[in-house]
Amino acid sequence: MFINRFRGGVPEFLGDLEHLQVLKLWQNNFTGSIPAALGRAAPLQEVDLSTNRLTGEVPRSNLLVYEYMAEGSLGDVLHGEGGDGNVMAWATRLRVATEAAMGLCYLHHDCSPAILHRDVKSNNILLDEGMEAHVADFGLAKYLRHGHGAASECMSAIAGSYGYIAPEYAYTLKVDEKSDVYSFGVVLLELITGHRPVGPHLGEDGSLDLVQWVRARVDQGGGVEAVLDPRLGGDVPAWEAAQALFVGMLCVQEQSVERPTMREVVHMLQQAKLPPTPSLHDLRGGAIPMHPSAAAARVRVVHHDEEAAAGGGSDSECEGR
Secondary structure, three states: OOOOOOEEOOOHHHHHOOOOOEEEOOOOEEEEEOOHHHHHOOOOOEEEOOOOEEEOOOOOOOOOOOOOOOOEEHHHHHHOOOOOOOOOOHHHHHHHHHHHHHHHHHHHHHOOOEEEOOOOOHHHEEEOOOOOEEEOOOOOOEEEOHHHOOOOEEOOOOOOOOOOOOHHHHHHOEEOHHHHHHHHHHHHHHHHHOOOOOOOOOOOOOOOOHHHHHHHHHHOOOOHHHOOOHHHOOOOOHHHHHHHHHHHHHHOOOOHHHOOOHHHHHHHHHOOOOOOOOOHHHHOOOOOOOOHHHHOOOEEEEEOOHHHHHOOOOOEEEEEO
16 A cells, blocks of 8 residues: 555544554555554554654554654665765765664673574665665564574575675575675675676676676776776775775675674774775775774874885884774
8 A cells, every 4th residue: 555645534443453463554645643443453564654744642552663864864865766876975975884884793792691683784774864874674584593503594595685605604594794794795886886686787698696797896906996986987085985895795795704794894884984095096005095993993193204114114103992
């Protein structure tokens, strides 16, 4: 019943339907108050009344109420229904990536037991009116019970979305925090490239996914310019783009043990603005500059003044802290 432009009030009888589990009425023209009867519908698990003109409170019940996110999902903003989407500024993209990483970091490191999202993708990162990112849709989430003697959980079936699923999950059905890290890496590559994770736009015959496409470009020596979203133009700090790409490629390593934790990802993204910014010309050699944080230490490069340079040296001092 969504996207039908229905008018009037939401029918009261919907709350009396015995087998109603999902009610989606978004993008209509309903007005008036939200029927209290919806709070009596015991089987009802999901209700979407967004993009209507309803008033009043959501009925008190066992319904989980989500805050309305005015800008929709990151996937919608980046790609749009027709595939073009909006041109998010680079600073906004980097901030959204950092905020989403912080949300996953909370699930992995601050919840006890840890929570695996298992369906991290751009459509499950919602943006409010200030373009602040919120990780959403926990329908596939699972607790990770490290205390039961296993470092990963073995699932009975694959859950997640095509293009975001970690290799080990697809092959062995074993999942841990690093599976979410892989999926987040794909989202980060989406933000950098502006491409969907799969589609005919990747490779000559569309046979590549986004991770394979980026790897191929980097391996060919194209550098960050070869994968950066062309809609951004030249208004992108080269160092920030290179470091974001480096973090993304770390997250999508084939071997899960080689991927960083979400706590490390947050730290690296937060530090992306710290170093001085080189020109894009410096990055055309194809190598992705390694971020200091990747060595599990926060490194500050202290450049000496002109006197040191005049002495023939290019001294720099790396100081861990």
